[in-house]
Amino acid sequence: MAQVKKRILIVDDERDVGMTLKMILENYGYDIDSFTDPAVALEQFKPSRYDLTILDIRMPEINGFELYDQLKSRDPNIKTLFLTALSSVVSYNTENSTVYPIEGKRLFVKKPVGNKELLEQVNSMVKWRSN
Amino acid sequence: MNPVLALLRRANSKVILKITLLVIVEIGLICGSFVILTYYQSQGTSIGNSINLAGKNRYLTSNSLLQTERFLDGSSDLLKLETARDNLEANIEALTYGGTISGVNIKSLPSDFSNYLNNVTRDFYAYKVLLNDNIIDRSQGAPDTGEMVLVLKQDLEATASNLVRSSDILVTALGSYADNNSQNLIMLQIFLAVLNIGILVLILYLVSRILKPISDLTQGTREIRKGKLSYHVEHKSDDELGELTDSFNSMINSIRSYIEEQRRLTDELKTANEEIQQRERMKDEFINVAAHEMRTPVQPILGISELLKSMRHENNLPVTKEEELLDMIINNAKRLLLLQENILDVSRIENKLLKLNKVQCDLVEIISTAVQDVENQIDKNMVELRYKQTEANSLLVYADRAKLTQVVSNLLNNAVKFTQAGSITVDVVKDDNKAIVRIRDTGTGIHPRVESKLFSKFVTNSSSGTGLGLFISKSIVEAHGGKISGSNHTNGKGATFSFSLPVVELDVAQNVEGNL
Numbered sequence: 001m002a003q004v005k006k007r008i009l010i011v012d013d014e015r016d017v018g019m020t021l022k023m024i025l026e027n028y029g030y031d032i033d034s035f036t037d038p039a040v041a042l043e044q045f046k047p048s049r050y051d052l053t054i055l056d057i058r059m060p061e062i063n064g065f066e067l068y069d070q071l072k073s074r075d076p077n078i079k080t081l082f083l084t085a086l087s088s089v090v091s092y093n094t095e096n097s098t099v100y101p102i103e104g105k106r107l108f109v110k111k112p113v114g115n116k117e118l119l120e121q122v123n124s125m126v127k128w129r130s131n
Numbered sequence: 132m133n134p135v136l137a138l139l140r141r142a143n144s145k146v147i148l149k150i151t152l153l154v155i156v157e158i159g160l161i162c163g164s165f166v167i168l169t170y171y172q173s174q175g176t177s178i179g180n181s182i183n184l185a186g187k188n189r190y191l192t193s194n195s196l197l198q199t200e201r202f203l204d205g206s207s208d209l210l211k212l213e214t215a216r217d218n219l220e221a222n223i224e225a226l227t228y229g230g231t232i233s234g235v236n237i238k239s240l241p242s243d244f245s246n247y248l249n250n251v252t253r254d255f256y257a258y259k260v261l262l263n264d265n266i267i268d269r270s271q272g273a274p275d276t277g278e279m280v281l282v283l284k285q286d287l288e289a290t291a292s293n294l295v296r297s298s299d300i301l302v303t304a305l306g307s308y309a310d311n312n313s314q315n316l317i318m319l320q321i322f323l324a325v326l327n328i329g330i331l332v333l334i335l336y337l338v339s340r341i342l343k344p345i346s347d348l349t350q351g352t353r354e355i356r357k358g359k360l361s362y363h364v365e366h367k368s369d370d371e372l373g374e375l376t377d378s379f380n381s382m383i384n385s386i387r388s389y390i391e392e393q394r395r396l397t398d399e400l401k402t403a404n405e406e407i408q409q410r411e412r413m414k415d416e417f418i419n420v421a422a423h424e425m426r427t428p429v430q431p432i433l434g435i436s437e438l439l440k441s442m443r444h445e446n447n448l449p450v451t452k453e454e455e456l457l458d459m460i461i462n463n464a465k466r467l468l469l470l471q472e473n474i475l476d477v478s479r480i481e482n483k484l485l486k487l488n489k490v491q492c493d494l495v496e497i498i499s500t501a502v503q504d505v506e507n508q509i510d511k512n513m514v515e516l517r518y519k520q521t522e523a524n525s526l527l528v529y530a531d532r533a534k535l536t537q538v539v540s541n542l543l544n545n546a547v548k549f550t551q552a553g554s555i556t557v558d559v560v561k562d563d564n565k566a567i568v569r570i571r572d573t574g575t576g577i578h579p580r581v582e583s584k585l586f587s588k589f590v591t592n593s594s595s596g597t598g599l600g601l602f603i604s605k606s607i608v609e610a611h612g613g614k615i616s617g618s619n620h621t622n623g624k625g626a627t628f629s630f631s632l633p634v635v636e637l638d639v640a641q642n643v644e645g646n647l
Binding site: 014016017019020021023024027085086111112113114115116118 | 423424426427428429430431433434435437438441442464468
């Protein structure tokens with residue numbers, strides 16, 4: 001069966017990090033658009049194109065949260081996985097967010113994340129919409 | 132005697148001197164008033180006596196005339212006539228020169244009355260001469276004829292009446308004088324009373340003036356107690372109260388400058404302290420940023436290594452040396468992450484920022500997961516890992532799940548690291564309200580060098596450890612209200628590490644479960 005590939009948008013200002021995530025997820029059958037510049041990502045963003053967006057939080061000029069807000073205004077159904085090295089952001093949002101896991105639209109994951117865990121989180125979030 | 136000596140010894144006290152002078156003035160005034168009044172009184176009495184004497188003249192003159200008549204009648208003798216005359220003379224002499232009459236001390240009359248007295252004396256001598264020349268000195272001679280006697284009698288009566296008149300004038304003058312005197316005495320008494328009261332009031336005012344610095348100083352202490360250290364007590368006198376004021380003011384000055392100095396030093400300390408805190412904050416911030424920045428490069432290292440490994444699996448390549456090398460990369464990248472976590476944890480603990488997200492969790496489950504995680508690190512041919520579960524299937528504690536997992540993993544990893552052969556036994560038991568987790572190994576044990584400071588920072592058994600794990604574990608366990616300990620086995624083979632945690636009561640646990 002020619003299953004339609006799920007498409008994921010990755011925005012991380014660290015080129016190598018974005019590349020790694022792209023390679024790992026491509027290896028597991030996802031179609032990846034990867035950007036290092038949030039402004040370019042916004043420019044090329046097309047609503048309903050992606051099953052998931054993976055955003056770095058700490059980026060120059062436009063940070064992950066700002067980017068999320070702009071993307072969401074253009075695609076209200078957007079699902080986002082935030083990646084950050086700041087453990088306090090992860091624990092704060094995980095503890096205080098009523099969005100996750102009830103809505104399954106936002107998730108905070110601490111960097112670096114192991115391939116196995118990344119894949120699990122990505123799979124569950126992508127799947128959530130198809131429920 | 133003693134009070135006098137004491138007063139003399141204190142004579143150098145100007146205050147006492149001032150007050151003593153005022154007291155002397157007051158005493159002098161009272162004594163003076165007394166003397167003046169007594170003198171006036173005695174003057175009055177003396178005039179009264181003189182009035183009596185002068186009044187007595189009338190009687191004595193009459194008596195003398197009566198005796199003369201009787202003598203001339205022949206019914207009385209010469210002696211009686213002379214006695215009457217002498218009595219009258221003595222009375223007039225007493226009036227003039229003073230003396231003692233019938234025990235009463237009589238003073239001579241004041242010169243104001245000399246005119247009146249001269250009249251009396253003159254009239255008396257006229258009477259006396261007439262009496263002596265015509266009767267007494269001639270008494271031995273032949274008696275006079277009836278006509279002559281009659282003329283003599285008329286003369287004597289006229290002179291006597293002159294004497295009586297002048298005496299009466301004197302009495303009247305003395306009476307008006309005495310009357311005046313007593314009027315003056317009343318005025319003087321009133322005047323002196325008013326003067327005494329006035330002077331007493333003045334003295335009291337002066338004493339209060341002298342003692343004013345004391346109330347000024349009292350006011351000063353009150354102001355200073357309120358914290359008004361700039362208060363200055365005015366110097367008002369040159370006595371020792373003035374000295375006291377001066378030394379009070381200089382004492383306040385010293386205290387003020389001492390406090391200002393202290394304040395300056397405190398400010399310096401505060402500034403220095405703020406600087407230190409600022410540097411501490413910068414250091415913490417640096418550690419925080421550096422530790423976080425370290426994570427980013429690890430993502431590609433870890434991700435690519437794992438990707439390579441799984442790609443090899445997918446292509447069914449045989450396990451080779453390359454895979455072992457990939458594992459080494461992965462393990463060391465993980466160690467780097469652990470180290471970074473530890474540094475952040477230590478930084479949080481030392482800044483008291485360690486936050487616990489306490490929830491109801493099952494200790495048995497946490498240990499199972501941690502045991503599973505270390506299982507694949509163990510060479511199962513050499514080391515046996517045993518997990519003895521407690522009689523209950525679960526043991527609920529109120530704890531931060533991630534932090535508690537960190538403690539268990541840390542202790543397990545240590546056991547794995549130092550046990551080359553033998554066994555690692557994990558068990559968890561409930562003892563009263565405590566859960567006790569024990570991890571026993573048959574490894575190399577705790578080196579005697581580190582035994583006493585096992586849970587301190589940077590203390591490590593091996594060259595590869597950071598010496599932060601046990602320090603962090605201890606802080607986490609203690610933050611949960613538990614205790615941690617570690618010791619070598621007495622047979623010299625291996626060590627046991629254990630920690631305790633308070634257990635949630637069953638009914639409480641059920642309630643919580645029910646609410647979920």
